[in-house]
Amino acid sequence: MSTTTEQGAAFRAEVRAWLARAPWPYGLRNYGGTPEASDVPAGRQWQRTLADAGYACLHWPVEHGGRGASVLEQAIFAEEVARAGVPRQLNIVGPDLAGPVIMRFGTEAQHQKYLPGILRGDHLWCQLFSEPEAGSDLASLRTRAGHDGDGWTVDGQKVWTSAAGAADYGLLVARTGKERYQGITAFIVDMSLPGITVRPLRQLDGESKFNEVFFEGVRLPGEAVLGEVGQGWQVATATLGQERLSLGAQAVGMFEALREVAEAARERNLLGDVLADTITSLWMRIWLLRATWLRAISADTELSSPAFSVLKLVSSEVHRDLGDLATAALGADAMVDADDSPLVHRMLVGRAQTILGGTSEIQRNILAERVLGLPREPTR
Incomplete structure (x- = not known):
């Protein structure tokens, strides 16, 4: 050994x-x-x-x-x-995203102010990146931060912000200049400031983990800037590169979900040859997900590596197919309330996995361009 x-x-x-x-x-x-x-x-x-x-x-x-x-x-x-x-x-945002980028781009004063609260759970963080017109193309964001004396005033809207309703702080990117990439700046935002409105988005499964966040004349002090003015794109890409660690570990939960699906189908006399073949195929894909994850970490691959997009792509699509499989296993019982069955919950949220955290289409583009070296698709 x-x-x-x-x-x-x-x-x-x-x-x-x-x-x-x-x-x-x-x-x-x-x-x-x-x-x-x-x-x-x-x-x-x-x-x-x-x-x-x-x-x-x-x-x-x-x-x-x-x-x-x-x-x-x-x-x-x-x-x-x-x-x-x-x-x-x-949650993910504080320890995995905000903490590391504050260490990398923040001042010593920011280290002392924010890191202990993240470590001990005193402060919950959210990530204020996506907008109605800037999801997969974050560089097209429209939320603006303008100079206001020795500070900044922010106006705009964010969407799909996880945990914003309970968050103490947010990691915000906003436009501070005309340049597509150099005109973006990152800020640390106290979510209790006047002018911030959080509106929960109710999901099909009854939960409200995502939110819209509106900024109307929100005044930020000068020390809220994370990194340098105009360095927000580097902060954003460093943040997004931190999200892939736990994807392979999800295989543990997937195996349990697959067992529950098979048991539900058996109880309803729906476990025929076709469904059994589908379950077997999915079982093999979950093992491949776990093996790919173990191979990546055994090579001590940097978590920011685009190779981790493979894990995001595979885990998202296995989650989606587990949801579809739950529908087949439940039969007519798939129409009951999500509170009555974890499998109904899985069915309702399964397809969202291929969208949240980076769409499957975007992951394929990353792999094609950054791993395989293929030319970029034409842009407008």
Whole structure:
């Protein structure tokens, strides 16, 4: 057994033993990367429990309260919490996105002000990037930030903002100049400021994890700028490169969902040859997802690598097909309320997975251009 394999096995045993004895807050559920408002109290308490045990923000440097963990250790932890049925952390945006870019682009004062609150779960963050006219093409954003004395005034709209209703801070990109890329600046926004309105978007499954956010004359101080003025595109691309770590660990939950689908079909006498073949095919695809993830992390691939778009693409489409499979397994029962069946919930949200966090079409473009070296498609 190699040293890396031995270390990985030892770390997995350590994490699994801790999860078996860790105190779980009342009401904690595996809500994924984004809590609903009702999940936040238990999520905050869980983040503090992780921090006290040294498992919060594993990938952060030791000097900022992390563990300086390798990609392999991060992946093992993600897989074990998925297996245990608890969240990896309070939410994705603070520990995985905002924290690392604040370390990279922020001032020392920003480090001291924001990082401890992210580490311990005192502050929930949201990502204010997408707009009604700027989803996949973020560089076409229209939210504007104009100079106002020694600060800035922001006007515009964001959409599909996860956890905005409960967030304490947001990572905002806004247009500060005419240039397509150099005219964008990143800001740290206190979500309690006057002029910010959050409107929840109710989903088919009854949850409201996404929101519209409106800015009307929101006044930001000069120290709200993250990085340099005009450096927002670099901040945005660095942020978006951090989102792929836990994708392979989702295979644990997918296997459990597949078992539930097969059992539901069997109970309804719907498990015929065609459905059994579909289940078998999906089972193999989930194993391929896990193998691809393990291969990527064993090579210690940087999390910002476009190769991780493979994981996003495969996991999204497996989620989608699991939802379709749930429909077939439930038969007429697919029309019942989502609260009555996790499989109905899976059916309703499955297709959204190929859109949120980067559409499957965009992932294919990334792989074609940045991995295979194919020419870009013509643009207008």
